Amino acid sequence: MTYFMRKLLMKNLSINNPAMKKLNLLAIPLLYVLMPSVAFAAGGDDIHAELSGILLSMFYLVLSAQVLGWLMSHFGQPRVIGQLLAGVLVGPSLLSLVHVNVTLQAIAEFGAIFLMFAVGLENRLRDLLAVGKEAVIVALLGITLPMLGGYAFGYFHDLSQIQSIFIGTTMVATSVGITAQVLNNLGVINSKYARIILGAAVIDDILGLAILGVVSGMASGEKISAIGVATTLGISLGFVFAVLLVGVPLINRIQSHLSAKKLSGGFGLVISLSLGFAAMSGVVGLAPIIGAFLIGMVLAEVSDNYDFHDKVHAIESFLAPVFFAMVGVQLPLALLADSAVLFNGAVLTIIAILGKWLGGLAIAPQQGMVIANKVGVGMIPRGEVGLIVVGVGLSTNLIDDKLFAEIVVMIIATTILAPIVLRMLIKPPTDPAPPHRLKEDDLGTADGKGI
Amino acid sequence: MTYFMRKLLMKNLSINNPAMKKLNLLAIPLLYVLMPSVAFAAGGDDIHAELSGILLSMFYLVLSAQVLGWLMSHFGQPRVIGQLLAGVLVGPSLLSLVHVNVTLQAIAEFGAIFLMFAVGLENRLRDLLAVGKEAVIVALLGITLPMLGGYAFGYFHDLSQIQSIFIGTTMVATSVGITAQVLNNLGVINSKYARIILGAAVIDDILGLAILGVVSGMASGEKISAIGVATTLGISLGFVFAVLLVGVPLINRIQSHLSAKKLSGGFGLVISLSLGFAAMSGVVGLAPIIGAFLIGMVLAEVSDNYDFHDKVHAIESFLAPVFFAMVGVQLPLALLADSAVLFNGAVLTIIAILGKWLGGLAIAPQQGMVIANKVGVGMIPRGEVGLIVVGVGLSTNLIDDKLFAEIVVMIIATTILAPIVLRMLIKPPTDPAPPHRLKEDDLGTADGKGI
Numbered sequence: 044m045t046y047f048m049r050k051l052l053m054k055n056l057s058i059n060n061p062a063m064k065k066l067n068l069l070a071i072p073l074l075y076v077l078m079p080s081v082a083f084a085a086g087g088d089d090i091h092a093e094l095s096g097i098l099l100s101m102f103y104l105v106l107s108a109q110v111l112g113w114l115m116s117h118f119g120q121p122r123v124i125g126q127l128l129a130g131v132l133v134g135p136s137l138l139s140l141v142h143v144n145v146t147l148q149a150i151a152e153f154g155a156i157f158l159m160f161a162v163g164l165e166n167r168l169r170d171l172l173a174v175g176k177e178a179v180i181v182a183l184l185g186i187t188l189p190m191l192g193g194y195a196f197g198y199f200h201d202l203s204q205i206q207s208i209f210i211g212t213t214m215v216a217t218s219v220g221i222t223a224q225v226l227n228n229l230g231v232i233n234s235k236y237a238r239i240i241l242g243a244a245v246i247d248d249i250l251g252l253a254i255l256g257v258v259s260g261m262a263s264g265e266k267i268s269a270i271g272v273a274t275t276l277g278i279s280l281g282f283v284f285a286v287l288l289v290g291v292p293l294i295n296r297i298q299s300h301l302s303a304k305k306l307s308g309g310f311g312l313v314i315s316l317s318l319g320f321a322a323m324s325g326v327v328g329l330a331p332i333i334g335a336f337l338i339g340m341v342l343a344e345v346s347d348n349y350d351f352h353d354k355v356h357a358i359e360s361f362l363a364p365v366f367f368a369m370v371g372v373q374l375p376l377a378l379l380a381d382s383a384v385l386f387n388g389a390v391l392t393i394i395a396i397l398g399k400w401l402g403g404l405a406i407a408p409q410q411g412m413v414i415a416n417k418v419g420v421g422m423i424p425r426g427e428v429g430l431i432v433v434g435v436g437l438s439t440n441l442i443d444d445k446l447f448a449e450i451v452v453m454i455i456a457t458t459i460l461a462p463i464v465l466r467m468l469i470k471p472p473t474d475p476a477p478p479h480r481l482k483e484d485d486l487g488t489a490d491g492k493g494i
Numbered sequence: 495m496t497y498f499m500r501k502l503l504m505k506n507l508s509i510n511n512p513a514m515k516k517l518n519l520l521a522i523p524l525l526y527v528l529m530p531s532v533a534f535a536a537g538g539d540d541i542h543a544e545l546s547g548i549l550l551s552m553f554y555l556v557l558s559a560q561v562l563g564w565l566m567s568h569f570g571q572p573r574v575i576g577q578l579l580a581g582v583l584v585g586p587s588l589l590s591l592v593h594v595n596v597t598l599q600a601i602a603e604f605g606a607i608f609l610m611f612a613v614g615l616e617n618r619l620r621d622l623l624a625v626g627k628e629a630v631i632v633a634l635l636g637i638t639l640p641m642l643g644g645y646a647f648g649y650f651h652d653l654s655q656i657q658s659i660f661i662g663t664t665m666v667a668t669s670v671g672i673t674a675q676v677l678n679n680l681g682v683i684n685s686k687y688a689r690i691i692l693g694a695a696v697i698d699d700i701l702g703l704a705i706l707g708v709v710s711g712m713a714s715g716e717k718i719s720a721i722g723v724a725t726t727l728g729i730s731l732g733f734v735f736a737v738l739l740v741g742v743p744l745i746n747r748i749q750s751h752l753s754a755k756k757l758s759g760g761f762g763l764v765i766s767l768s769l770g771f772a773a774m775s776g777v778v779g780l781a782p783i784i785g786a787f788l789i790g791m792v793l794a795e796v797s798d799n800y801d802f803h804d805k806v807h808a809i810e811s812f813l814a815p816v817f818f819a820m821v822g823v824q825l826p827l828a829l830l831a832d833s834a835v836l837f838n839g840a841v842l843t844i845i846a847i848l849g850k851w852l853g854g855l856a857i858a859p860q861q862g863m864v865i866a867n868k869v870g871v872g873m874i875p876r877g878e879v880g881l882i883v884v885g886v887g888l889s890t891n892l893i894d895d896k897l898f899a900e901i902v903v904m905i906i907a908t909t910i911l912a913p914i915v916l917r918m919l920i921k922p923p924t925d926p927a928p929p930h931r932l933k934e935d936d937l938g939t940a941d942g943k944g945i
Contacts, residue, residue: 090596091890095776097600098607102769109762145541146597149548156549311560314812318553325546354808361765361809439542 100141101150101365103133104372108364121221121458123427126364127451130371141372147365148438152331154366155431157359159252159332160317163339164346164355166245168291177406177418178242184405185247185422186254189214189398196394200387202446209258209441213433213450214395215251217244218426218458225462226421229469236414239406240421248428252336253283255432256329259439278327283337286320290341298345313342313351314358330435363427370430370451373437378448388452395453396460399423417468423461429454551592552601552816554584555823559815572672572909574878577815578902581822592823598816599889603782605817606882608810610703610783611768614790615797615806617696619742628857628869629693635856636698636873637705640665640849647845651838653897660709660892664884664901665846666702668695669877669909676913677872680920687865690857691872699879703787704734706883707780713892729778734788737771741792749796764793764802765809781886814878821881821902824888829899839903846904847911850874868919874912880905 107129115125133140141147190211197207222244226237256279317335324334346352378384403419410418433450436442442450558580566576584591592598641662648658673695677688707730768786775785797803829835854870861869884901887893893901 090599093596094600094603094889095773095782097596098603098769098776098782099773101604102766102773105762105769106766109766112762145544145548146600148541149545149597150601152545152549153552310808310811311556311564311815315553315557315560318549318556322546322550322553325549331546331549353804354811357761357805357808358812360761360805364762438545 097144097146100147103140104130104147104365104368105361107133108368112364119462121218121224121424121426121462122364123218123221123367123430124455124458126367127371127374127430127455129364130368131374131376132371133368134372134374136374136376143369143373147369147372150362151366151369151434154359154362154364154369155332155434156317156321156335157355158363158366158427159431160321160335160339161355161359162248163336163341164343164352166249166340167343168287168340175239175242177239177410178246180405181239181243181402181418181422182246182250184402185217185243185399186215186250188402189395190254192394192398193391196387196391205258205261206442206446208261209436210391210446210450212251212254212258213429213436214391214398214425214453215247215254216425216428216432217247217399217422218424218428221424221426221458221462222421222465225465226469229466231469236410236417236421239410239414239418243402243418243422247422249336251428251432252330252333253279255435256282256333259330259435259441260328279329279333282324282327282329283333286334286337286341290338291344294341294344298348309349310351310354313355316342317355332431332435366434367427367430370434374448374451375444378445379452381445381448384445384448385452387449388456391449391453392456395425395457396423417465420461420464420468423464424458425454426458429458548595548597551598554591555581555598555816555819556812558584559819563815570913572669572675572875572877572913573815574669574672574818574881575906575909577818578822578825578881578906580815581819582825582827583822584819585823585825587825587827592819594820594824598820598823601813602817602820602885605810605813605815605820606783606885607768607772607786608806609814609817609878610882611772611786611790612806612810613699614787614792615794615803617700617791618794619738619791626690626693628690628861629697631856632690632694632853632869632873633697633701635853636668636694636850637666637701639853640846641705643845643849644842647838647842656709656712657893657897660713660887661842661897661901663702663705663709664880664887665842665849665876665904666698666705667876667879667883668698668850668873669875669879672875672877672909672913673872673916676916677920680917682920687861687868687872690861690865690869694853694869694873698873700787702879702883703781703784704730706886707733707775707784710781710886710890710892711779713890730780733775733778733780734784737785737788737792741789742795745792745795749799760800761802761805764806767793768806783882783886817885818878818881821885825899825902826895829896830903832896832899835896835899836903838900839907842900842904843907846876846908847874868916871912871915871919874915875909876905877909880909 108126111125111129111132112122113125115128116122130141132138135142190208193209193211193214194207197203197210202210222240223232226232226234226240231237257276260279316338320334320338321331322334324337325331342351399422400419403417403422404412404415406418407415430451433442433447433454436450437447559577562576562580562583563573564576566579567573581592583589586593641659644660644662644665645658648654648661653661673691674683677683677685677691682688708727711730767789771785771789772782773785775788776782793802850873851870854868854873855863855866857869858866881902884893884898884905887901888898
């Protein structure tokens with residue numbers, strides 16, 4: 044008994060202490076919602092307390108991301124914005140329930156990996172190659188103009204060359220998911236301009252990721268040397284082409300030798316492949332998401348025939364919101380009250396909007412101004428891919444907190460504004476076709492992916 | 495250029511180095527399979543290298559667990575054994591590709607949480623309450639006898655009281671998954687003895703987890719005091735009853751107010767609930783898996799009506815093998831060559847077999863010796879639940895490496911032996927009904943859960 048009492052005094056703040064446990068049971072869970080930092084600070088450094096802390100953090104992240112994501116979609120806004128705000132809410136800036144640590148970052152990275160793997164699964168190489176001339180024009184201008192704009196922004200702010208290029212990179216990707224969702228909800232997903240937007244958006248995603256591969260590779264060299272750039276460029280392009288040009292024919296060749304049954308139990312193999320190519324991508328110096336995206340594109344060749352699609356989406360819908368929330372956790376809210384950050388964020392937003400919009404207008408001579416205008420606006424949202432790119436920049440220390448916040452302002456603004464303007468431009472057809480779920484044929488991406 | 499050369503010399507082993515990257519691309523991935531420790535030892539302590547290491551470890555764990563699990567099931571053995579051996583293979587004992595760290599342990603814990611959540615989803619409270627008298631007799635004896643045997647083992651080896659009780663606890667759980675799979679494959683899942691086995695196994699799982707709750711709670715007090723035991727017991731039982739007795743009526747009450755549509759999008763909510771109750775379970779001092787299992791049982795009330803089932807299984811079939819592999823990673827292979835460990839493991843195996851088998855024989859007076867014998871053998875495999883229990887013991891430092899290895903020997907032996915003997919005892923019906931997938935009505939558990 045004396046021993047027990049001494050224990051009680053010594054560890055009276057520990058969550059593993061029987062007396063505290065009694066208190067814990069009596070106290071409503073809200074108590075833990077309000078003051079977990081006390082419980083965990085006292086938990087000491089033992090592994091058990093650490094695991095409890097991670098579990099509780101994951102709970103806060105998943106719950107808040109799901110609730111705020113749902114709220115956003117309820118008000119017609121992209122889920123991903125809600126998930127980001129959820130991270131800001133539970134992160135150090137506000138409730139301080141969740142703090143950055145390696146484990147949470149790793150889990151968030153798995154979220155990004157499975158998200159990009161799922162996006163890859165929706166995009167077949169042959170569909171991309173079949174996309175019309177207009178989509179290619181829009182895509183290429185939609186890369187060049189924001190890239191130049193971002194670089195100019197960096198140049199005028201005396202940022203390093205690599206940082207300037209990185210800013211441009213965050214503006215390259217167009218969120219296929221968000222655009223497709225809006226077009227789908229309006230029942231115009233099969234219109235010509237919708238196909239141009241989606242085709243161009245997919246091309247921008249792929250090229251944006253390839254550019255990210257080069258930039259993140261160069262980031263490790265700190266200074267840019269001709270050899271370094273050439274090496275990185277060679278490796279990035281080599282990896283992309285190796286996976287696609289070897290993988291796609293290969294999987295089509297072995298496809299006929301595999302029975303549907305055999306592969307239906309092969310979900311574990313599919314997961315292994317996505318993790319393996321993500322890891323390999325990391326080993327050759329690219330961001331892991333690039334490998335996951337590429338192997339997703341390879342598996343897209345056979346995904347119609349096998350049933351791993353829904354399972355991948357299940358894992359993704361669990362982990363991807365954690366990724367977006369973790370971006371929010373890392374966003375210092377105080378910086379958003381900094382007028383310089385807001386001003387720069389607004390400038391970046393204007394550059395981001397103009398870059399994509401002018402790219403769309405380039406097809407006005409062939410398609411007319413009305414269609415070109417819709418295409419231009421449809422390309423504006425940066426959404427989840429923008430967040431993934433900026434996340435890579437933060438984790439590789441390529442950008443500081445301030446620049447991170449400015450870029451996030453741009454991503455949030457474009458992602459929220461574009462759907463609103465797009466809805467105003469597109470009147471639903473007079474005899475509106477009922478909105479239908481996207482199918483593979485629609486060239487887009489699934490709307491079930493938690494965006 | 496000079497800068498670049500200096501960098502190259504300074505970081506010539508770093509995986510982020512452009513020159514190494516070039517080498518990496520040229521080297522076949524096999525090189526990394528063979529010597530990742532070199533690459534990662536050189537990676538230094540920066541977060542990027544750490545994330546790469548975690549990603550690569552996860553790849554090794556998932557791939558090896560899937561391949562060896564598949565091989566085992568191909569030879570008619572339980573998958574879970576293959577997943578365990580996969581961990582031994584890639585762990586420090588053999589290939590040394592994967593080492594224990596907090597992140598991998600956390601991911602493994604999420605695997606155990608989703609596994610037990612999925613098991614809970616298969617077990618409705620009312621089905622349990624409806625199970626016959628025989629199942630209850632078999633279950634209670636199947637708890638008491640191994641518990642006494644395990645305690646006696648500890649007593650004769652001068653182990654502490656709490657360790658002795660823990661050994662008994664590892665022998666309490668019967669693997670519903672493995673037994674159900676064998677019975678299902680033989681096409682006898684609807685026979686009377688099959689129902690007795692499955693009913694008793696489910697009861698043992700629940701009571702085993704409740705006992706684990708008490709033991710893991712007491713473990714933090716190190717010495718057993720009357721107040722400590724009473725407090726822990728009160729909290730454990732209070733938590734179990736609170737969740738079940740409040741949760742089950744509550745969900746049945748609100749069920750009619752929820753449209754199927756509303757909840758079909760509620761997968762995120764389901765995940766939040768499982769994480770939340772796991773975390774709460776940890777906060778009150780129980781193992782997190784207990785909370786996950788209980789909320790699974792609550793949601794089982796409505797799981798027929800909504801579509802979250804397959805999604806939970808998808809997450810589980812990704813993460814649960816990681817858990818089993820991590821048990822293997824933590825198993826020091828050298829200890830298995832220690833004759834004392836093997837001898838003690840054999841003794842524990844005999845206790846574990848006798849305890850459950852005699853429990854089954856107790857119904858011979860009512861059901862006859864033939865049925866009683868089959869029931870007794872059917873209760874023997876400890877499988878995944880045994881591994882989960884022993885994993886909790888290891889992570890709370892309740893047992894040392896040697897005792898851990900001895901208990902794992904017992905779990906592996908019972909899990910491999912029981913299905914073999916059961917197959918010999920049960921001749922398939924003369925006009926065999928085609929084996930069918932288990933349904934909820936079969937009172938068992940799904941066979942698709944990666945066991």
